[in-house]
Amino acid sequence: xxxxxxxxxxxxxxxxxxxxxxxxxxxxxxxxxxxxxxxxxxxxxxxxxxxxxxxxxxxxxxxxxxxxxxxxxxxxxxxxxxxxxxxxxxxxxxxxxxxxxxxxxxxxxxxxxxxxxxxxxxxxxxxxxxxxxxxxxxxxxxxxxxxxxxxxxxxxxxxxxxxxxxxxxxxxxxxxxxxxxxxxxxxxxxxxxxxxxxxxxxxxxxxxxxxxxxxxxxxxxxxxxxxxxxxxxxxxxxxxxxxxxxxxxxxxxxxxxxxxxx
Amino acid sequence: xxxxxxxxxxxxxxxxxxxxxxxxxxxxxxxxxxxxxxxxxxxxxxxxxxxxxxxxxxxxxxxxxxxxxxxxxxxxxxxxxxxxxxxxxxxxxxxxxxxxxxxxxxxxxxxxxxxxxxxxxxxxxxxxxxxxxxxxxxxxxxxxxxxxxxxxxxxxxxxxxxxxxxxxxxxxxxxxxxxxxxxxxxxxxxxxxxxxxxxxxxxxxxxxxxxxxxxxxxxxxxxxxxxxxxxxxxxxxxxxxxxxxxxxxxxxxxxxxxxxxxxxxxxxxxxxxx
Numbered sequence: 001x002x003x004x005x006x007x008x009x010x011x012x013x014x015x016x017x018x019x020x021x022x023x024x025x026x027x028x029x030x031x032x033x034x035x036x037x038x039x040x041x042x043x044x045x046x047x048x049x050x051x052x053x054x055x056x057x058x059x060x061x062x063x064x065x066x067x068x069x070x071x072x073x074x075x076x077x078x079x080x081x082x083x084x085x086x087x088x089x090x091x092x093x094x095x096x097x098x099x100x101x102x103x104x105x106x107x108x109x110x111x112x113x114x115x116x117x118x119x120x121x122x123x124x125x126x127x128x129x130x131x132x133x134x135x136x137x138x139x140x141x142x143x144x145x146x147x148x149x150x151x152x153x154x155x156x157x158x159x160x161x162x163x164x165x166x167x168x169x170x171x172x173x174x175x176x177x178x179x180x181x182x183x184x185x186x187x188x189x190x191x192x193x194x195x196x197x198x199x200x201x202x203x204x205x206x207x208x209x210x211x212x213x214x215x216x217x218x219x220x221x222x223x224x225x226x227x228x229x230x231x232x233x234x235x236x237x238x239x240x241x242x243x244x245x246x247x248x249x250x251x252x253x254x255x256x257x258x259x260x261x262x
Numbered sequence: 263x264x265x266x267x268x269x270x271x272x273x274x275x276x277x278x279x280x281x282x283x284x285x286x287x288x289x290x291x292x293x294x295x296x297x298x299x300x301x302x303x304x305x306x307x308x309x310x311x312x313x314x315x316x317x318x319x320x321x322x323x324x325x326x327x328x329x330x331x332x333x334x335x336x337x338x339x340x341x342x343x344x345x346x347x348x349x350x351x352x353x354x355x356x357x358x359x360x361x362x363x364x365x366x367x368x369x370x371x372x373x374x375x376x377x378x379x380x381x382x383x384x385x386x387x388x389x390x391x392x393x394x395x396x397x398x399x400x401x402x403x404x405x406x407x408x409x410x411x412x413x414x415x416x417x418x419x420x421x422x423x424x425x426x427x428x429x430x431x432x433x434x435x436x437x438x439x440x441x442x443x444x445x446x447x448x449x450x451x452x453x454x455x456x457x458x459x460x461x462x463x464x465x466x467x468x469x470x471x472x473x474x475x476x477x478x479x480x481x482x483x484x485x486x487x488x489x490x491x492x493x494x495x496x497x498x499x500x501x502x503x504x505x506x507x508x509x510x511x512x513x514x515x516x517x518x519x520x521x522x523x524x525x526x527x528x529x530x531x532x533x534x535x536x
Contacts, residue, residue, distance in 0.1 A: 009341070012339075016335055016339045017354070021357060023369065026375055037380065038374075080274040083274065086271060087268045087269075103279065106279070106283055108518060109514060109518075110469070110510075110513045111475075112490045112493055113513055114287065116290065116493060117287045117290040117510070122286065137282075143278070143279070147275065200365070203366055203367060203476040218365055218366075221367050225480070229378075237368040240364065241368065
């Protein structure tokens with residue numbers, strides 16, 4: 001579209017970006033404030049609130065749990081999601097259509113309902129440990145990303161390459177690992193990143209699946225905020241934003257950021 | 263062999279979804295029909311209770327207002343982004359993606375600093391002398407909506423940039439060269455072509471805000487209870503599990519209903535489909 005943009009529309013877009021980014025700048029500013037309460041602009045600069053996080057055992061412990069849950073959950077969802085995505089694309093005609101609908105159900109069902117249902121049936125009903133319920137819940141929540149994003153890559157994969165390898169005597173699993181997987185690398189990386197980010201930020205499911213001594217970082221942040229309103233939370237938020245920056249750098253290096261609008 | 267392979271490959275994911283999602287959710291909903299007072303008694307109690315209906319109305323209202331604002335703001339911004347030259351466009355997309363990848367808790371928390379009693383807005387207004395006492399802006403419907411719009415505008419922008427970029431330029435050039443002025447071109451060419459994308463964006467934002475938990479919890483509190491926070495409160499504070507399951511069932515029916523109706527509408531509205 002080569003049409004010119006009306007100045008009012010342009011100014012509006014600038015305002016929107018200010019609205020989107022200013023709150024994040026405010027968080028960074030208040031994390032540096034040398035006061036015991038949250039304020040912006042910061043009064044005096046200090047890094048002691050960052051040091052404070054590392055002294056608080058609850059933050060350290062829940063951060064580790066969050067990381068473990070995200071990695072295990074993402075791994076698990078890719079492990080069951082990639083074969084499903086492969087089959088859905090390879091045998092599209094032979095498989096019933098409800099199957100692909102089934103794999104988007106975790107997005108369709110409200111997260112908070114899913115969390116509650118998991119608590120009732122898995123944690124309490126089956127008596128599974130809280131940590132296992134968390135991993136399973138997160139794996140399922142992010143399964144649609146694994147299936148859909150990897151599936152999108154597979155849709156443009158030429159399956160005749162695979163058949164060539166097979167007809168030359170390459171065993172099925174080896175063919176998948178050495179022929180198919182390298183070709184859908186971008187999709188797998190993208191699915192991993194989206195799934196990981198979703199898991200690490202999740203509140204609605206995790207809020208039901210925390211037990212004595214086990215909690216995730218976002219839930220711990222919520223709990224801390226109910227009691228204290230000091231810059232510690234702002235500095236934890238800054239660390240989480242740094243994780244996002246890291247993830248975006250990975251996306252940019254491997255796929256290019258324009259990937260995200262496709 | 264082939265048949266075995268294709269079912270075998272989808273089996274683990276199928277079993278996982280059925281066993282861990284479908285059955286638990288169905289069982290949860292099933293418990294709401296097992297009351298001694300009759301199978302629908304918990305629903306009639308819900309719909310007769312002024313308090314509970316107020317929560318449902320508030321949630322619908324917040325979700326609809328959020329969706330409306332996000333549609334307008336997101337569409338205008340996406341329109342500008344879609345027309346930017348390559349380099350500037352990527353920068354703007356990064357600026358929209360970054361908040362999207364930042365967690366809900368962090369993004370809602372920002373509004374606590376901005377809208378709080380000692381927050382930025384109050385500080386500025388007081389130092390200018392416009393107000394003597396700090397305004398209480400938190401725990402109002404407005405604070406929840408502002409934070410929700412903040413949460414969902416990036417999602418809308420990213421959904422619509424893709425859609426607007428997919429509109430063939432030839433069509434717009436054809437309209438212009440045939441003498442259409444910008445506003446009719448917009449209304450009669452661009453808007454109908456973007457309609458399916460607008461519906462997808464609206465569904466994402468509506469279901470997202472209708473079922474949200476963290477944002478109403480932080481910015482609405484007890485005063486502005488919404489379906490998500492209400493469910494949590496019933497389940498984990500008062501341990502009224504049948505009540506919580508009733509809320510869950512109503513949420514499932516409304517979200518899935520909206521998704522089904524709107525996706526059918528999107529298909530019918532798509533002028534590119536034959």
